[in-house]
Amino acid sequence: MSDARAVDKVQRQRVLRDLLATRALQSQADVVDALAAEGIACNQATVSRDLDDLKAVKVRGVDGSQSYRVRADLVDSGWADVEATIRQFVVDITASGNLVVLRTPPACAHPVASAIDLGGVDGAIATIAGDDTVLVVAAEGLAGADLAQRIRAHLGH
Numbered sequence: 001m002s003d004a005r006a007v008d009k010v011q012r013q014r015v016l017r018d019l020l021a022t023r024a025l026q027s028q029a030d031v032v033d034a035l036a037a038e039g040i041a042c043n044q045a046t047v048s049r050d051l052d053d054l055k056a057v058k059v060r061g062v063d064g065s066q067s068y069r070v071r072a073d074l075v076d077s078g079w080a081d082v083e084a085t086i087r088q089f090v091v092d093i094t095a096s097g098n099l100v101v102l103r104t105p106p107a108c109a110h111p112v113a114s115a116i117d118l119g120g121v122d123g124a125i126a127t128i129a130g131d132d133t134v135l136v137v138a139a140e141g142l143a144g145a146d147l148a149q150r151i152r153a154h155l156g157h
Helices: 009-022 028-037 044-053 071-077 079-089 109-119 144-155
Strands: 056-060 066-070 092-096 099-103 124-129 133-138
Touching: 009 028, 009 044, 009 066, 028 044, 056 109, 079 109, 092 144, 099 144, 109 124, 109 133, 133 144
Parallel strands: none
Antiparallel strands: 056 066, 092 099, 099 133, 124 133
């Protein structure tokens, strides 16, 4: 552990953003500890404000654990994360009306829904995840079959 050093808010948030991009920090206490390991002393209230400022969200990883990520970093990665997640977990894609139904193995629907929500899939306005099924809602005027085809085209399905 480094000696604590004085840093301003911008420097602290820069270090925090780097930590969130490279480590699975699951709680604000984990974030406080990680910053302390970088020589930056702060309390939970400061971390809470910094996470809000950075627009950090908790996302579920492929192993089911949740950790903080900066939403902009997830969106910037776009289809790469969506593609990898869907290739890993989706076993079937079907459409009905303005809906797309994605089937996964048990306990794998949440990572798929999160990837679609955060990946900014064009035409998908919302997801609902169960245990092994993700319901994707298409935007007004877009048929579910068309959205399913967009997902398949980008993913090689």
